[in-house]
Amino acid sequence: MADILVTWFSRSGSTEQAARALAGRLGADAEPILTAGSYAGAAGFVRGVWQSLLRRPPAARTGADPTAYRLVIVGTPVWAGQPSAPVRSYLRQYGPRIRSLAAFCVSGSGAPYDEVFDEIEDLTGSELAATLSLAQRQVLAGEADAALDAFAGRLRGDLAKAA
Numbered sequence: 001m002a003d004i005l006v007t008w009f010s011r012s013g014s015t016e017q018a019a020r021a022l023a024g025r026l027g028a029d030a031e032p033i034l035t036a037g038s039y040a041g042a043a044g045f046v047r048g049v050w051q052s053l054l055r056r057p058p059a060a061r062t063g064a065d066p067t068a069y070r071l072v073i074v075g076t077p078v079w080a081g082q083p084s085a086p087v088r089s090y091l092r093q094y095g096p097r098i099r100s101l102a103a104f105c106v107s108g109s110g111a112p113y114d115e116v117f118d119e120i121e122d123l124t125g126s127e128l129a130a131t132l133s134l135a136q137r138q139v140l141a142g143e144a145d146a147a148l149d150a151f152a153g154r155l156r157g158d159l160a161k162a163a
Ligand SMILES: Cc1cc2nc3c(=O)[nH]c(=O)nc-3n(C[C@H](O)[C@H](O)[C@H](O)COP(=O)(O)O)c2cc1C
Pocket: 009, 010, 011, 012, 013, 014, 015, 016, 044, 045, 046, 048, 049, 076, 077, 078, 079, 080, 081, 082, 106, 107, 108, 109, 110, 111, 135, 136
């Protein structure tokens, strides 16, 4: 087991692509957040917006125990200006017991989504170690490398200082 876990929810693959690239840089374990229901198609889109706006997350499950890691990095798509519903569910379940948490988000606009990170801090009751906002097009075009390098470098440095 590595001492860092990268975990994510991804509906259309861009958050997963960034998460796996990050995990590779950090030598971290990589584990998706899974939900029972699907978010595919137009109905899935509407369901995602609805759950985000009403803050009504579905049950989420994962194959790794996040409380066993020194650092967990969670990746989420931005849904209606919020963390995606499955990530909200995951953080409600595990967030307060995670030792140290960092987060990144991937959105259509690529705007710096501070409200997503504020919401994650509210859900977990602790300050995020680092945050990163990426644009979907940047990730899919392979143009997120420099941002991911800097993010991984900062987290690795923080972890070394804390050791
Ligand atoms: C339900 C839903 C709501 C979304 N809301 C936003 C939004 O508020 N702002 C934005 O920039 N992009 C929004 N998007 C676009 C996604 O954040 C973007 O496509 C992201 O890269 C998807 O990540 P994924 O490929 O990992 O699923 C939304 C997408 C979905 C499916």
